[in-house]
Amino acid sequence: MDIGRFWQLFLFVGLMVWLLLVGRALWPALTRKDEMSSIVGLLFLSTVAIGLFYGAGLMWGEHTSLSMVEYWRWWVVHLWVEGFFEVFAVAVISFLFVKLGLVRGATATANVLFATIVFMAGGVLGTFHHLYFAGTTTGVVALGASFSALEVVPLALIGMEAYETWSHSKATPWMARYRWPIMFFIAVSFWNLVGAGLFGFLINTPLALYYMQGLNLTALHGHTALFGVYGMLGIGLMLFCLRGLKPEAMWNETLLRNSFWTFNIGLSLMAALTLLPLGLLQLNAALENGYWFARSAEFMGQPIIDLLVWLRVPGDTIFSVGALLLAWVVMRMWIAPRDKVVVGIAEPVSLK
Numbered sequence: 001m002d003i004g005r006f007w008q009l010f011l012f013v014g015l016m017v018w019l020l021l022v023g024r025a026l027w028p029a030l031t032r033k034d035e036m037s038s039i040v041g042l043l044f045l046s047t048v049a050i051g052l053f054y055g056a057g058l059m060w061g062e063h064t065s066l067s068m069v070e071y072w073r074w075w076v077v078h079l080w081v082e083g084f085f086e087v088f089a090v091a092v093i094s095f096l097f098v099k100l101g102l103v104r105g106a107t108a109t110a111n112v113l114f115a116t117i118v119f120m121a122g123g124v125l126g127t128f129h130h131l132y133f134a135g136t137t138t139g140v141v142a143l144g145a146s147f148s149a150l151e152v153v154p155l156a157l158i159g160m161e162a163y164e165t166w167s168h169s170k171a172t173p174w175m176a177r178y179r180w181p182i183m184f185f186i187a188v189s190f191w192n193l194v195g196a197g198l199f200g201f202l203i204n205t206p207l208a209l210y211y212m213q214g215l216n217l218t219a220l221h222g223h224t225a226l227f228g229v230y231g232m233l234g235i236g237l238m239l240f241c242l243r244g245l246k247p248e249a250m251w252n253e254t255l256l257r258n259s260f261w262t263f264n265i266g267l268s269l270m271a272a273l274t275l276l277p278l279g280l281l282q283l284n285a286a287l288e289n290g291y292w293f294a295r296s297a298e299f300m301g302q303p304i305i306d307l308l309v310w311l312r313v314p315g316d317t318i319f320s321v322g323a324l325l326l327a328w329v330v331m332r333m334w335i336a337p338r339d340k341v342v343v344g345i346a347e348p349v350s351l352k
């Protein structure tokens, strides 16, 4: 949201291209009537919503009142990211599990519909948890507080799903081929619970936000939820597609395992060594001396803050190693690949 208008428009064009590509691939499945119709329909709707809702970020200009800017900005952060992405994530993971034969279509459909209803029921009015202090009325504060509290419900349900996923991942020997995409999907559930659920809920109530809006506790939530959920989801989906693209390629399991763990440990260290302690110190400063002090140069210039900022180095470095390892594994699928060693079936899963 902070990027210049040209780049915003450019990103919007990119999203439209993405929508076109995904829509085109989903179209044959959309026109078919079978037990998967509802999941495919929801997947398609969330894709359309993801493509279009970024447009809310174009609703203001340099002379717009700050209250209006905040209103539309949170359409993007909350409705787009915390809402429709979440529906997309649930739908796409369920869809793949049905295709892998791990879950029955009817069961998955019921789950996805239920999760979507719960997400949207809490999520849409939950947007107000960002608008408590943006010049809105008391009614908005009350509605926002009540409905955003409900947002944690679907995340807890997703946590339970993760356990099921885990047991499925060992269900059949040929599942070994999909072990790493599935591990990344499990990481999605974990960070959904911790990053979005726990750290999101921590800063969720009007009373909490009165003291801690925009402090490092928000960064703690933002980083763990955004990368933890959608970064991991993106990697999982990419690995899944690579399996289909190069079914005969042998993955370097050790490197992938290391990449998976360095991503997760790096993100955890970033949160535990810097963002959480820094956020708590800022919260204490806000409670003792007022909100203004928690963000002042005087407070942020203290040696302890400097130290905490430097403590990002270990976590961020470990995290970067994860990215390099993953890039290496993917590159090796094309450059000097180790082919033809196949665990179980050789057939890639057809998404048609």
Ligand code: HEM
Pocket: 077, 081, 082, 086, 129, 130, 148, 149, 151, 152, 155, 192, 196, 197, 200, 201, 203, 204, 205, 212, 213, 214, 215, 218, 221, 222, 223, 225, 226, 229
């Ligand atoms: C995967 C899901 C989620 C993602 C990716 C996410 C991401 C983010 C990000 C990036 C921000 C900071 C935006 C900014 O300051 O411009 C934010 C703020 C916030 N999020 Fe989330 N979030 C998620 C779910 C949740 C949930 C479930 C809750 C509460 C139940 C929540 C509550 C909040 C609140 C209250 C803020 C505002 C903090 C402030 O103004 O200081 N989020 N979120």
Ligand SMILES: [Fe+2]
Pocket: 077, 078, 082, 126, 127, 129, 130
């Ligand atoms: Fe939100």
